[in-house]
Amino acid sequence: MNKSRIGIVGAGIGGLAAALALLRRGFDVQVYEQASELGEIGAGVQITPNGSKVLMELGLTDEIMAIGTRTQGKDNYLWNTGQKSTFMQLGDRANEQYGSPYLTFHRADLHAMLLKAVLALKPDAVLLDKRCDGIAQTAAGVQIRFSDGSSAEEPVLVGADGIHSRVRQALFGPDSPEFTGCIAWRGLIPAAPIEGAVNLRGGSMWLGPTAHIVTYPVRQGALLNFIAMVDRDDWLSESWTEAGTVEECLGDLAGWHPTVQLMVRNIAIPYKWALRVREPLDAWSVGRITLLGDACHSTLPFLSQGANMAIEDSLVLARCLCQDDEPELALRRYEAARRPRTARITRTSAEQLRRVHNPELADPASAQRYIEREWASQRVDDRYGWVYGYDAGTVAITQGLELPPAVAPASRPA
Ligand SMILES: Cc1cc2nc3c(=O)[nH]c(=O)nc-3n(C[C@H](O)[C@H](O)[C@H](O)COP(=O)(O)OP(=O)(O)OC[C@H]3O[C@@H](n4cnc5c(N)ncnc54)[C@H](O)[C@@H]3O)c2cc1C
CATH class of the missing domain: 3.30.9.30 (D-Amino Acid Oxidase; Chain A, domain 2)
Structure with a gap:
């Protein structure tokens, strides 16, 4: 694509990863964030090999190895007796199996690392106190309106504004999560x-x-x-x-x-x-606007993939925008490459609820049999291997993909 500017609403993990992926490919980027100060909630986040592979491709190998904690493995414990069994081995095994590490972070550290990398490439990439209130497609691109009364115009817009995304609501109306x-x-x-x-x-x-x-x-x-x-x-x-x-x-x-x-x-x-x-969306893009991260595929936390998917999105989006001169086509390619995987992860994650809360776990004898069956190493590999083995840097973005139809102009936001 003729490397024009890309606007991003939201400077969370997804918005910053996208900004970094785009800046590294020569795009100019402007991120609009509602908060008056950047930061993250006090919580951890697991970055599985599919996510760390992207961070490595974004030039952050030394940083993630310094800041992240290399988890040795995971064990299961029974709720009342504390009986322990192996869940999965990680450490060197994750690297051998997937070519990238399984790491855990304090969210603030991961966020600060991404922000530093973005600002090193463009010191004024993030504008604070910019709460997006509305958007409109224009002949030249997209107009973004902010709650302080100001507005901006960008040739292409990415809504990375999280689970309650204003951009998603403007494109597709309110949602009704169950x-x-x-x-x-x-x-x-x-x-x-x-x-x-x-x-x-x-x-x-x-x-x-x-x-x-x-x-x-x-x-x-x-x-x-x-x-x-x-x-x-x-x-x-x-x-x-x-x-x-x-x-x-x-x-x-x-x-x-x-x-x-x-x-x-x-x-x-x-x-x-x-x-x-939330049920997976039928579309993410309208014209020159698309969505990324929780804005388009919020997920239950049972596979620890919300941030990982947002990070994967960022690289695939940058690859698509690099490849096509026509932004609308690039956004449709991005969506075609990403929607099936993210829908599968969000559905699988929802199904996981009944596995981890199961009546067989009430009694120690049936619980042990249940854990031995459901957490047998082959079953664990089958459940997690396809999630962790994905490579956003090489996944097909052109061949063999059926592009979603362009969303009709009639349903475009006014
Ligand atoms: C406690 C907890 C633990 C988790 N653990 C994991 C884990 O182990 N692994 C994993 O992969 N995922 C995990 N997740 C999920 C993961 O954190 C999210 O999927 C991820 O943060 C999504 O990133 P995002 O950038 O799409 O959205 P967000 O992180 O929500 O960022 C959205 C950004 O947009 C800004 N914004 C919102 N509205 C507007 C607006 N109108 N205008 C301008 N800016 C706006 C927000 O202020 C924010 O900065 C966890 C989530 C929680 C809460």
Whole structure:
């Protein structure tokens, strides 16, 4: 493509990864972010080999190896007895199997790393206090209107504005996510009070009949990231920043193993959010506008792929825009390359809920049989191999792809 400017709404992990991928390919980029200060929530994020491969291709190999924590592997634990079994081996094995590492990060560190790389290429790439309120296609491109009354015009626009995306709403109207009947608790735990009781070099998954817990170390084991997903139908807010209390979280995990109670008691502020599921969209692009990351494929967290998919999107989008002179065609190619994979991941992730919350886990004898069956190494490879083995740098973007039809002008935003 004639390397013109690309506007991006949203400076989260997806928006910044896209900015970096595009700047590295010679595009000019302008990112519009609603926040007055850039940062991230206090939580961990797992970057699986499919995501780290992209970050390596974006020139960040040394940075991710320095900032990320190389997880040795994951074990399963039974919710009440604490009985342990192997879930998956990682460490060197991830590199051997996929050619890139499995790493965990503090989200703020990952975000800061991406921001630094973007600003090194274009110091004024990110404009703050720019909350997108509306968009309109124009003859030359796209007009973006902001809540401060200002506006900007860009030849091409990418909506990377997250789960409640304003750009998505402008293109396709409001959505109606379905509540799963499950909420998530998250928190960071300092290492000192749990050292010895909890593995601070690898991940764990605690499995129970109506809840499960995922933990993994970040910052080389100085902190443990904790997420508990609990069947509960009285909390409907889909926000990542609403605080609950330790007592309430303990109440949701009553009867769980003492190690679990110890972890929860050491979370300074546990946050809770309702898990809602969205059907994959039928289209992501209208004319010169497209979507990226949670804006177009928010997912339940059961495969840890939300950020990874956003990072994959960024590289495929940049490759498509490089290849085609016609931006509308490039965006359709991007969508054609990415929609089937992201739909499969979001659906598989939703299906995973009944595997990790299963009545067979209530009784220790049936639970052990269930874990041995469902987490047999071949089954684990079948479930995760296709997710981790994807290479956004080489996946086909032209041949063998049926392009989605262009969305009719009549349905374009006014
Ligand atoms: C606790 C937790 C743990 C997770 N763990 C994992 C994990 O282990 N692995 C994984 O792959 N994924 C994980 N995810 C999911 C992952 O974090 C998201 O999928 C990812 O952040 C999506 O990135 P994004 O850039 O699309 O959206 P976001 O990170 O939500 O960024 C959107 C950006 O757009 C900005 N914005 C929003 N609206 C506007 C507007 N109108 N105008 C301008 N700017 C706007 C926001 O301020 C924000 O900066 C986790 C999520 C949570 C909450």
